Amino acid sequence: xxxxxxxxxxxxxxxxxxxxxxxxxxxxxxxxxxxxxxxxxxxxxxxxxxxxxxxxxxxxxxxxxxxxxxxxxxxxxxxxxxxxxxxxxxxxxxxxxxxxxxxxxxxxxxxxxxxxxxxxxxxxxxxxxxxxxxxxxxxxxxxxxxxxxxxxxxxxxxxxxxxxxxxxxxxxxxxxxxxxxxxxxxxxxxxxxxxxxxxxxxxxxxxxxxxxxxxxxxxxxxxxxxxxxxxxxxxxxxxxxxxxxxxxxxxxxxxxxxxxxxxxxxxxxxxxxxxxxxxxxxxxxxxxxxxxxxxxxxxxxxxxxxxxxxxxxxxxxxxx
Ligand SMILES: Cc1ncc(C[n+]2csc(CCOP(=O)(O)OP(=O)(O)O)c2C)c(N)n1
Ligand SMILES: [Mg+2]
Numbered sequence: 001x002x003x004x005x006x007x008x009x010x011x012x013x014x015x016x017x018x019x020x021x022x023x024x025x026x027x028x029x030x031x032x033x034x035x036x037x038x039x040x041x042x043x044x045x046x047x048x049x050x051x052x053x054x055x056x057x058x059x060x061x062x063x064x065x066x067x068x069x070x071x072x073x074x075x076x077x078x079x080x081x082x083x084x085x086x087x088x089x090x091x092x093x094x095x096x097x098x099x100x101x102x103x104x105x106x107x108x109x110x111x112x113x114x115x116x117x118x119x120x121x122x123x124x125x126x127x128x129x130x131x132x133x134x135x136x137x138x139x140x141x142x143x144x145x146x147x148x149x150x151x152x153x154x155x156x157x158x159x160x161x162x163x164x165x166x167x168x169x170x171x172x173x174x175x176x177x178x179x180x181x182x183x184x185x186x187x188x189x190x191x192x193x194x195x196x197x198x199x200x201x202x203x204x205x206x207x208x209x210x211x212x213x214x215x216x217x218x219x220x221x222x223x224x225x226x227x228x229x230x231x232x233x234x235x236x237x238x239x240x241x242x243x244x245x246x247x248x249x250x251x252x253x254x255x256x257x258x259x260x261x262x263x264x265x266x267x268x269x270x271x272x273x274x275x276x277x278x279x280x281x282x283x284x285x286x287x288x289x290x291x292x293x294x295x296x297x298x299x300x301x302x303x304x305x306x307x308x309x310x311x312x313x314x315x316x317x318x319x320x
Contacts, residue, residue, distance in 0.1 A: 001279060008054070009279055010288065012211050015050040016267050017292040019070040022079060023242075025296050026069070026086070030246040035086050037099040042070035044209070044241035047266035048173050049074035051214025052141060055222050061109045061127050062141045063120030066101045067173075067240075068113035071143050076108035083299035089306035095316070096309045117178075118144060118151030121170070125157040128166030128231070139226050140168045147178025149192050158231065162199040165230040169221045172233065173208065175240035180252040193235040201231050208236030209266045212273075239264070 023041045030039050042049070045067075053074035056062070064071040072082060077093075085092025086100055093103045104112035111127055114120045124142030131138045148154060149172055161168050172192045176183050189195065196203025202224060206217035214236060221232040239261035243250045250258075274280045 006279065009274065010284075012050050012054055012215065013267075013270055013274070013285065014288050014292065015054070015074050016046040016211060016270065017289050018079065018295060019046045019049065019073050020267055021289075021292040021296040022069055022073060022082070022299075025083075025300060027242070027246065029086075029300075036088050037086075037101075038066075039086070039100055039246045040067040040244065041242045041246065042067050044261065044265065045173055045175055045238045046070055047211035047214050047269070048171065048208045048236045048238060049143070051211045052143075052169075052171055052218040054215055055219045056109070056139070056141065058108055060139050060141065061111050061131075062143065063111045063124045063127065064103075064113040064143055065120060065145060065148070065173075066113065066115050066117070067145070068103065068143075069100070072103055072105070072110055072113065075105075075110050077103065077105050077110060079295060079299040080302040083296075084303040084306050087303040087306070088308060089303055090309040090313065091302070091306040095313055097313065118148035118153045120144060121148065121151070121157045122153045124168055124170070125161050125166065128161055128168040129164065131167050132164070137226065138167070139222050140166070141171055141222075142168060143171050143173060145178065146172065146174040146176065146183045146192060147181075147186060148172075149195065150178075150187055155195075155198075158195075158199045158201065158233065161231040162201050165228065167225040167228070168231040169218065169225050170231060170233045171218065172235045173238060174235055175208075175238050177240055177244070177253075179244045180248075182253070191235060193233055196233040199231075201233060202229075204232065204234045206234065206236050208238030209261075209264045209269055211266060211270055238266075241265075 023043045026039050029035045049070035062075050081093045088096040090096050101113050101115040124140050127140040178186050193203035193205045204217050207213040221234045224232050
């Protein structure tokens with residue numbers, strides 16, 4: 001295999017590993033009571049953020065969700081500042097006052113995570129409009145869930161983006177659940193991508209647990225959006241391995257269902273392919289993982305070593 005190809009594959013695996021390590025640390029720290037606030041984890045969905053963002057430049061813009069750590073990491077967010085934010089420390093992205101769901105970093109094109117389900121979708125329409133208005137060659141990527149695709153703002157935004165031909169890729173992470181409700185109970189379509197027909201835009205589907213499939217399909221979608229062919233809806237089929245938020249007992253789904261999806265884990269998927277096709281030796285993949293574990297451990301030490309915000313900080317960054 002050519003060296004650039006190998007480098008690209010390694011980078012995809014690396015991104016998924018950093019996300020997984022960050023999230024597994026989140027599981028551990030929440031269980032120990034170290035992190036205040038809710039934590040919605042992305043375990044099992046890493047291939048989507050890694051695959052999509054590998055096609056983006058730093059200047060391209062993304063909107064994220066309440067389950068946003070993966071998007072932020074894949075778009076170049078700083079894990080030290082993310083971890084500090086989760087700890088509520090002053091060195092965090094929001095000075096420790098926003099927590100997991102409000103991280104934003106315009107320097108690397110992260111317009112913001114969002115605790116409002118579907119809240120990023122109309123924002124992405126504004127981002128897309130701005131790109132077109134400024135005649136810039138950026139693209140906007142909007143991540144959201146299956147549940148969010150039932151929000152009014154989803155339909156209004158796709159309609160508007162379609163008539164204005166905006167350069168937006170809507171990436172629906174269909175992880176099968178909106179909190180405890182299986183998607184078959186909250187929407188009457190088998191494929192969310194079919195909703196693209198209503199707005200006369202392309203609807204595409206990819207295997208959200210296969211980083212190479214995500215990369216390929218999202219690259220096509222981004223090319224369409226950038227070439228002035230308007231918005232695209234890309235549905236990534238995946239599964240939320242953890243509960244809705246940490247502490248969720250998940251009594252609404254069977255262990256068997258979870259096990260079936262665990263067998264399709266995106267990191268294991270990649271490893272299997274990489275070894276069978278001899279892209280990498282096992283030790284190379286292990287070394288990537290070990291480096292990610294160390295990176296996240298450093299982030300935890302950075303957060304622990306940081307101070308809490310001062311009481312006066314309460315009045316900073318408010319309108320009145
Ligand atoms: C406007 C709004 N309604 C309801 C909620 C409560 N809520 C938080 S997450 C969630 C489910 C979202 O499901 P989905 O869009 O599929 O995202 P996922 O959690 O599966 O990633 C709901 C209803 C909210 N935060 N915002
Ligand atoms: Mg969902």
